[in-house]
Amino acid sequence: SNYAEPRIREQLAHVRERALAATRRLDLHAKAETAWQHAFEPVQLSDNPSVWLQLTPQNVAFAGVRASSSVLSGSLELSGSAQTLVGQQPLMVAPTPLPPLGNAVNDPGSFDVILPVHVGYDVLKDKITQAIALLPPVAGLSVRNVDVYPSSGKLVVGLQIAKGADSDANAGQWVYLTGALQVDAEGHAVRLAGLDVVTNDEAFSALVEPIVAQLQNKTSVDYGVAYQNLLNAANQRLTRQLKDGFRMEGHLDSAKLEQVYLPADGITIALHASGQLKIIKGI
Numbered sequence: 001s002n003y004a005e006p007r008i009r010e011q012l013a014h015v016r017e018r019a020l021a022a023t024r025r026l027d028l029h030a031k032a033e034t035a036w037q038h039a040f041e042p043v044q045l046s047d048n049p050s051v052w053l054q055l056t057p058q059n060v061a062f063a064g065v066r067a068s069s070s071v072l073s074g075s076l077e078l079s080g081s082a083q084t085l086v087g088q089q090p091l092m093v094a095p096t097p098l099p100p101l102g103n104a105v106n107d108p109g110s111f112d113v114i115l116p117v118h119v120g121y122d123v124l125k126d127k128i129t130q131a132i133a134l135l136p137p138v139a140g141l142s143v144r145n146v147d148v149y150p151s152s153g154k155l156v157v158g159l160q161i162a163k164g165a166d167s168d169a170n171a172g173q174w175v176y177l178t179g180a181l182q183v184d185a186e187g188h189a190v191r192l193a194g195l196d197v198v199t200n201d202e203a204f205s206a207l208v209e210p211i212v213a214q215l216q217n218k219t220s221v222d223y224g225v226a227y228q229n230l231l232n233a234a235n236q237r238l239t240r241q242l243k244d245g246f247r248m249e250g251h252l253d254s255a256k257l258e259q260v261y262l263p264a265d266g267i268t269i270a271l272h273a274s275g276q277l278k279i280i281k282g283i
Contacts, residue, residue, distance in 0.1 A: 032076050033098045035279045036060065038242050039078050040095040042085075045234040049118050052085045053234075056093050061102035076101075077109070078279075084114045111250065111277035114258060115234060117226050119190065120266040121148045124221055128157060128192075131218040132211065141207060144172050150262035154178050157195070157215070161208065175199055175208055177215075183269060185257040188224035190267065192216050223269060231255065231273070238277060250277035 036057060043053040055078075063075035125148045132143045140163055147158035155178070162172025175197060182193035195212050197205045231252060238250025252275035261268040 028074070029098075031281050032060070034244050035076065035246060035281060036078060036098045037095045038244075038246055038248075038279055040093050041242075042090050042092055043237055043240075043248075044089070045084075045115070045237050046230050047233070049086055049116070050088070051116065051230070051234075052087075052090055053113060054083045054085060054090050054093060056081045056083070057096075058099075059102055060099055075109075075278075082111070082113045084116060086116055086118075109276045109278045110274070111252075112272065112274050113234075113252070115230055115252075115255060115271045115273045117223050117230060117269040117271060118266050119221055119223055119226070119269065121150075124148050124219075124267070127219050127221055128215060131215055132159075134218070135211065135214050143211070150264065151178070153262060155181060155192070155262060157192070159208070159211070175205075177212060179216075181260055181262075181267065183257055183260055187222075188227050189220050189222050190260075190269065191220040227255070227271070234273070242279065244281075246279055246281050248277070248279050251275050 039055050039057045043055075045051045045053050057078040058080035059078075061077045061079070063077045065072065065074045067073070125146050128148065129146050132146070141161050142163070143159050144162050145158075145160035147156075149156050149158075157177040157179070159175050159177070160172045161175055162168075166172070176199070177195045178198055179195035180193050181190050183190050192215055195216050197208055197212060199205050199208075235251050238248060238252070241247050252273040254275075255271040255273040258270040258272040261270065
């Protein structure tokens, strides 16, 4: 204690002084500020459809230091909003100044974003046409044409029904069905549900009912390939090089159904995807 401890304290003071000097040379505040600026840049997640991710960081918190035998690493958690945009590249949100550091966080890098899967009404129309072609004749009637479009938040299916013996392509009466879409999130499929016949002709409605029942049971659109392609494209784009020696590393692990929309150009299935996203600076 008389000889060793004074020397140990002396050496520790030298180590502490050198460590503080090295830390000051790292200029971590400037690196954190650069990472903060990069986080505002839009990221294209997919080409077809064109899907963009716009992050808007609002807070920053120190997420702790971790050490191995050769590497000392520190993390900052940038938290804020993530917006998914479909179409043209959005204008970059003007970066705000780096805010003061918040409290420590336990699990930096968790990330959630909405991914939209698009299914055109023409795809659903083809599925309905195929299902009708497999049906046996109903009371000598045949379906000459099919139309699908949205109206007031519901799906409308128009069927041009004529007598099978009538050779006139324009012959027949249009009958309209209204209903909703049921999404099988696990099976990655969407199907018709709750179809009702809209007509004042009760006798004709009774004739059409067998067709309606078959459409509800047999019409299904598999969006699994589109879902997987979108998830793969997003994961490829989320891992990329940035400027100033920074890189982004991201991966979406899973996605669950958020909501179904019926805009004019097709069915949009909004999926809530979760994973990890980090902006890294190697020193």
